Amino acid sequence: MVISINETSEVPIYQQIRNQIVLGISDGRLKPGEQLPTVRALAGEIGINSMTVNKAYVLLKQEGYIYTDRRNGAHVRKEFSEAKELSEKSKELLQQIISEAKICGMTQEEFLKICENMYKG
Structure with missing residues (x-):
């Protein structure tokens, strides 16, 4: 690693x-x-x-x-929780990232496209 x-x-x-x-x-x-x-x-x-x-x-x-x-x-870990819910800490971080994207003038579509590309790897 x-x-x-x-x-x-x-x-x-x-x-x-x-x-x-x-x-x-x-x-x-x-x-x-x-x-x-x-x-x-x-x-x-x-x-x-x-x-x-x-x-x-x-x-x-x-x-x-x-x-x-x-x-x-x-x-x-061999198995992970399947709660399919972000932790509160992760939600706070995501909110911060979204806020920065808005301040930079990024549209929701542009932001979601970046998220989609990163999620796919």
């Missing part, structure tokens, strides 16, 4: 790690049940503090994307 960090981004590093793992799950690069690198291994690979990786893993676990155990480390 390749994680790349943008050190000039305003997005915290732990959030970048979280986002890239979620993206990997959604696009199939990370398979259900697949083992993730250990906290130390991933921290060493990308050259950051292990506490930052741990924070990302804790967040992913809380959100239900991964599960962990002391013996086998972190794995992508």
